[in-house]
Amino acid sequence: MGGIALYSLCAADGVRHYSPHVWKAILALRHKGLEFDLRPVSFADIPRIAGGGFDSVPVLDDRGHRLGDSFGIALHLEAAHSGPSLFPGAGQQALARLVEHHCDTVLNPPLSVIVVRRMHDMMDPPDQAHFRAARQRRFGASVEELAARSAGEAAHFPEKLALMRRILTGQDWVAGEAPGFADHILFGTLQWHRICMGAPLLTAKDPVEQWFRRCAAHYAIPLASG
Amino acid sequence: MGGIALYSLCAADGVRHYSPHVWKAILALRHKGLEFDLRPVSFADIPRIAGGGFDSVPVLDDRGHRLGDSFGIALHLEAAHSGPSLFPGAGQQALARLVEHHCDTVLNPPLSVIVVRRMHDMMDPPDQAHFRAARQRRFGASVEELAARSAGEAAHFPEKLALMRRILTGQDWVAGEAPGFADHILFGTLQWHRICMGAPLLTAKDPVEQWFRRCAAHYAIPLASG
Numbered sequence: 531m532g533g534i535a536l537y538s539l540c541a542a543d544g545v546r547h548y549s550p551h552v553w554k555a556i557l558a559l560r561h562k563g564l565e566f567d568l569r570p571v572s573f574a575d576i577p578r579i580a581g582g583g584f585d586s587v588p589v590l591d592d593r594g595h596r597l598g599d600s601f602g603i604a605l606h607l608e609a610a611h612s613g614p615s616l617f618p619g620a621g622q623q624a625l626a627r628l629v630e631h632h633c634d635t636v637l638n639p640p641l642s643v644i645v646v647r648r649m650h651d652m653m654d655p656p657d658q659a660h661f662r663a664a665r666q667r668r669f670g671a672s673v674e675e676l677a678a679r680s681a682g683e684a685a686h687f688p689e690k691l692a693l694m695r696r697i698l699t700g701q702d703w704v705a706g707e708a709p710g711f712a713d714h715i716l717f718g719t720l721q722w723h724r725i726c727m728g729a730p731l732l733t734a735k736d737p738v739e740q741w742f743r744r745c746a747a748h749y750a751i752p753l754a755s756g
Numbered sequence: 757m758g759g760i761a762l763y764s765l766c767a768a769d770g771v772r773h774y775s776p777h778v779w780k781a782i783l784a785l786r787h788k789g790l791e792f793d794l795r796p797v798s799f800a801d802i803p804r805i806a807g808g809g810f811d812s813v814p815v816l817d818d819r820g821h822r823l824g825d826s827f828g829i830a831l832h833l834e835a836a837h838s839g840p841s842l843f844p845g846a847g848q849q850a851l852a853r854l855v856e857h858h859c860d861t862v863l864n865p866p867l868s869v870i871v872v873r874r875m876h877d878m879m880d881p882p883d884q885a886h887f888r889a890a891r892q893r894r895f896g897a898s899v900e901e902l903a904a905r906s907a908g909e910a911a912h913f914p915e916k917l918a919l920m921r922r923i924l925t926g927q928d929w930v931a932g933e934a935p936g937f938a939d940h941i942l943f944g945t946l947q948w949h950r951i952c953m954g955a956p957l958l959t960a961k962d963p964v965e966q967w968f969r970r971c972a973a974h975y976a977i978p979l980a981s982g
Contacts, residue, residue: 619848622932623926625847625851632858697854705846706847
């Protein structure tokens with residue numbers, strides 16, 4: 531009951547936290563200046579987290595108050611804790627929702643394909659079996675069939691960041707003059723790629739890559755290397 | 757050179773201004789409290805507007821400074837005129853860009869099909885010929901072929917407003933506590949449907965419909981009826 535715990539899907543090495551949604555919550559917690567215990571779990575552990583009732587991560591346990599869904603976690607942290615606002619200014623919740631929707635519909639589907647082989651290979655065997663079955667259900671395709679499309683998706687992926695590039699050419703942060711949860715959402719999405727692939731997604735001159743590094747530095751997140 | 761003029765595509769009746777992008781500019785001008793002269797044009801008139809150089813509307817002539825593109829017009833009005841801000845708070849430009857992208861990619865393509873027959877029928881014959889050729893180029897289909905898909909698209913259209921409905925369930929305005937250009941963009945998009953169809957798109961209880969009426973009332977826009 532004491533502190534704050536965040537449950538996070540993790541590679542078999544216990545080190546590489548790869549879930550984009552967990553990363554959104556990690557940045558939100560850091561943004562609020564909160565100490566927390568990051569607890570790595572496997573797919574098999576999820577039904578047992580915090581007594582059950584969750585089927586995905588992140589799960590936040592805030593001194594006994596348990597909740598899932600990264601956006602819900604951000605709203606809870608904003609309401610329950612002082613510290614810098616996650617939604618600094620009018621319309622910031624709407625902005626964050628739109629960024630989330632944009633990531634979910636435009637960026638995540640190709641990223642799912644791009645990283646599929648590396649995600650699979652970083653898991654322990656029981657998680658690999660779970661992951662294979664889940665991909666088959668969601669995409670109607672095997673890990674190997676999806677992996678065969680990876681290079682094609684990767685070649686076109688930078689174009690899909692056009693909207694974010696346009697925004698980040700005109701301002702330092704997605705949320706505007708200061709970072710907010712809208713930044714955390716995009717960061718989580720791209721960090722998922724970075725953790726899985728261990729390499730930058732974009733050239734160093736790309737405004738999105740420059741923002742990604744700025745965001746990592748701001749929240750003291752070491753950049754993953756392969 | 758005296759005042760402000762806004763050039764707007766108009767039905768053959770000279771009354772029904774149907775372009776979603778022009779409506780964005782109309783609301784932005786009203787938001788800033790600016791007087792302006794709304795100048796109806798046909799497709800055939802566009803190459804002659806303000807001495808030429810434009811191939812679409814809106815075109816704004818602000819005391820001799822001429823520019824197109826509704827977002828560019830909003831940025832110009834914000835920079836050049838006092839009055840209430842079109843981007844009230846941090847991140848509001850980013851929010852407006854995301855709403856624009858959402859409208860352009862999720863809402864406008866089905867709306868183009870839903871309203872195609874009524875748009876065509878409200879034009880004068882030269883504009884009809886222009887419109888037919890433009891639809892054929894863009895969709896590879898005739899007005900009649902597109903119109904045959906109209907009812908199917910209309911049946912599913914309310915679902916496509918899910919994101920905006922979620923936002924407008926939690927707050928009165930897309931931009932947050934007060935209306936801004938993010939609202940004008942969505943209004944323009946739905947007003948395009950309203951002007952063409954002369955009837956509400958959604959049920960009176962729908963939070964998006966309630967916002968649409970609130971927005972029309974706020975800017976003193978009479979609601980079109982068929």
